[in-house]
Amino acid sequence: MHTLLFLLLLAGTQSATARTHSLHYFYTASSHVPNFPEFVYVGLVDEVTISHYDSNTMKTEPKQDWMLKATDSQYWESETQKSLGEQQWFKVNSETLKERFNQTEGVHIIQRMYGCEWDDETGEVKGYDQHGYDGEDFISLDLETETWIAPTPQAVITKLKWDNNKALLANQKNYYTQVCPDWLKKYLEHGKSSLLRTELPSMSLLQKSPSSPVSCHATGFYPDSAMLFWRKDGEEHHEDVYVGEVLPNHDGTFQMSADLQVSSIPPEDWRRYDCVFQLSGVKEDIVKRLDKDSVESNREKPTDVTTIIIVAAVVVLALVLAVTGFIVYRKRNAKCPPSPGKDPNVLKPLNPDGQVSNSPSETSS
Known part of the structure; x- marks a missing residue:
């Protein structure tokens, strides 16, 4: 059967x-x-x-x-x-x-x-x-x-x-x-x-690493009678292409992917390729052009060298200023010892106009 x-x-x-x-x-x-x-x-x-x-x-x-x-x-x-x-x-x-x-x-x-x-x-x-x-x-x-x-x-x-x-x-x-x-x-x-309802998908181009294929991913479409494929110069392209199955989403819609191996494609030729999505009952195609700016990746971007130098200089300067300030503070306190009976760490209260007020013992005769 x-x-x-x-x-x-x-x-x-x-x-x-x-x-x-x-x-x-x-x-x-x-x-x-x-x-x-x-x-x-x-x-x-x-x-x-x-x-x-x-x-x-x-x-x-x-x-x-x-x-x-x-x-x-x-x-x-x-x-x-x-x-x-x-x-x-x-x-x-x-x-x-x-x-x-x-x-x-x-x-x-x-x-x-x-x-x-x-x-x-x-x-x-x-x-x-x-x-x-x-x-x-x-x-x-x-x-x-x-x-x-x-x-x-x-x-x-x-x-x-x-x-x-x-x-x-x-x-x-x-x-x-x-x-x-x-x-x-x-x-x-x-x-x-x-x-008879139709829902168009959101489309994205994904790549794990520079040597990985670019995956054209369409998700959220309905019904499941859909086609996803790659084109080169406007013609359907099948070489180094793998099209996955239509899979269900938890909300009743569907998703699918079509992978294109780009390791042998020169960077200047990327824009000759595009990914096309067609949905049953919908006349207009959804097209996603392949270029470096449109490809999302989960790999970490290298940190700019200039940024590293600036951050390092700021950290070093902050450390120098902190050490210098501490040395000056120690020398100043060594030359001017506090008066007997006075605690240098106790602040005098402020009066309502913001001026330091004298304690009662300092104003008495």
Whole structure:
């Protein structure tokens, strides 16, 4: 099920120049998997979970507040009944597949992914329906030829049976090209405050040391369908470039980095390079030009030699003045001893006009 697993991991990664929206449904039926429901169903719009059912709760439930506005109670009752039917269907087919693959006990997993994608600029619609068994592709629908593709001998029986059901093929084609896109647009309209929001990132150029790559870091953007790359003279540049994965931030936004090795680039050529960020649904690019002044570094800057000399001279001068003052003070006190009975460390009080006042003993006759 390499194709199915690949789509599970990368569904929702679209071009940043035109926003493609998706409505996915995932079914997983398992046997003998500890601490995991025998059947799980999940619905997603643009990779945001909108509905969920499992064999433990036996109930299909909304996962977004706006889904309640887009539907009614009858919808959820109907979805629960449909999920119960799917659960039974998968259980029966699990036994059928065990027979075809000559299997008895052990862990076995059946998966199905179906849905559609819609490009909001071109209006292009794509539908898909794929089934997998124990981690391998089992059978998938080709909407262009309106036939099923069977990559394994065990799936040929299913292919022949489903290909001969023309009514079912016509119904599926209508669903994937008409019904599914209509529901997707309806969900997007009701959930647009969260599904269609865009947040631009803050961008910075970072470098640890002169020999380190310059990392172009973009953080705080939404959605995660974004592109970050380096250009040279206006053309996309891939040599000595490493682009990292899109990572989540704690606030629900995302971040990513693209590193450029600059050790072989002459300083005078730095300005020929720039880092470009593109966000799905946003036409304008964010561009960060590479130059020495725009690169932030955490390495310590060398202290200016002149500054060192000035600081040292000031320190030496202060020490000389302090020592000289102390010597003069000692000599002066040695020549003029205090009067008997007078403490030279006791200050005379000041009168209100700021003049030193005499003590009573000094004014008496």
